[in-house]
Amino acid sequence: AQKVTQAQTEISVVEKEDVTLDCVYETRDTTYYLFWYKQPPSGELVFLIRRNSFDEQNEISGRYSWNFQKSTSSFNFTITASQVVDSAVYFCALIPVSSNTGKLIFGQGTTLQVKP
Amino acid sequence: EAQVTQNPRYLITVTGKKLTVTCSQNMNHEYMSWYRQDPGLGLRQIYYSMNVEVTDKGDVPEGYKVSRKEKRNFPLILESPSPNQTSLYFCASSWNPTLPGELFFGEGSRLTVL
Numbered sequence: 001a002q003k004v005t006q007a008q009t010e011i012s013v014v015e016k017e018d019v020t021l022d023c024v025y026e027t028r029d030t031t032y033y034l035f036w037y038k039q040p041p042s043g044e045l046v047f048l049i050r051r052n053s054f055d056e057q058n059e060i061s062g063r064y065s066w067n068f069q070k071s072t073s074s075f076n077f078t079i080t081a082s083q084v085v086d087s088a089v090y091f092c093a094l095i096p097v098s099s100n101t102g103k104l105i106f107g108q109g110t111t112l113q114v115k116p
Numbered sequence: 117e118a119q120v121t122q123n124p125r126y127l128i129t130v131t132g133k134k135l136t137v138t139c140s141q142n143m144n145h146e147y148m149s150w151y152r153q154d155p156g157l158g159l160r161q162i163y164y165s166m167n168v169e170v171t172d173k174g175d176v177p178e179g180y181k182v183s184r185k186e187k188r189n190f191p192l193i194l195e196s197p198s199p200n201q202t203s204l205y206f207c208a209s210s211w212n213p214t215l216p217g218e219l220f221f222g223e224g225s226r227l228t229v230l
Contacts, residue, residue: 035219043204043224043226044221045206047219050218091158091159101172101174102147102149103164103175104159104219107158108157109158
């Protein structure tokens with residue numbers, strides 16, 4: 001099966017807390033790409049990061065960081081010192097290269113609410 | 117500005133009344149795709165197109181048609197909409213689906229079928 005699971009449906013934190021959004025994926029491919037997208041209340045989908053399966057280095061971009069662990073098939077996303085503007089739905093997604101359809105396999109999304 | 121443009125952004129219609137959601141991209145992308153987003157289900161692919169005149173079904177194609185007569189446009193057609201097609205629809209495009217990069221999404225079209 002090719003699938004992405006975001007087990008956390010909703011998370012609520014208070015501003016300045018750190019928060020981690022979990023993403024677990026399944027694929028039979030050895031070459032694949034993982035993505036995170038943000039969907040703010042306005043509804044558009046904002047690309048955050050792409051990671052290929054051969055690059056397990058963690059990445060940090062400002063307050064955002066991503067932890068990719070092939071051993072546990074996880075690609076978790078951490079927001080440090082959360083802000084109200086981080087409130088959104090966050091989607092993790094997978095493209096197995098063998099699919100040849102360009103289809104992103106999305107998780108169900110995690111709704112993050114950051115309270116002031 | 118590089119963008120994917122969808123129209124209409126919001127639409128309320130009635131069962132059986134044919135409608136078309138247009139999608140246009142200005143990035144000369146080969147690949148275009150349609151997704152629908154429903155609560156608890158994430159986003160699911162409806163149709164995709166590798167290039168002009170090449171289209172194929174995604175995971176949930178029933179009740180939809182598409183065409184790709186020009187590289188920049190990829191309209192989604194609902195011949196006879198039904199209430200279960202009430203959803204948020206996204207068009208997306210990218211350079212080359214076999215070398216996955218960023219998929220650029222439109223702003224979404226919220227459709228309600230009564």
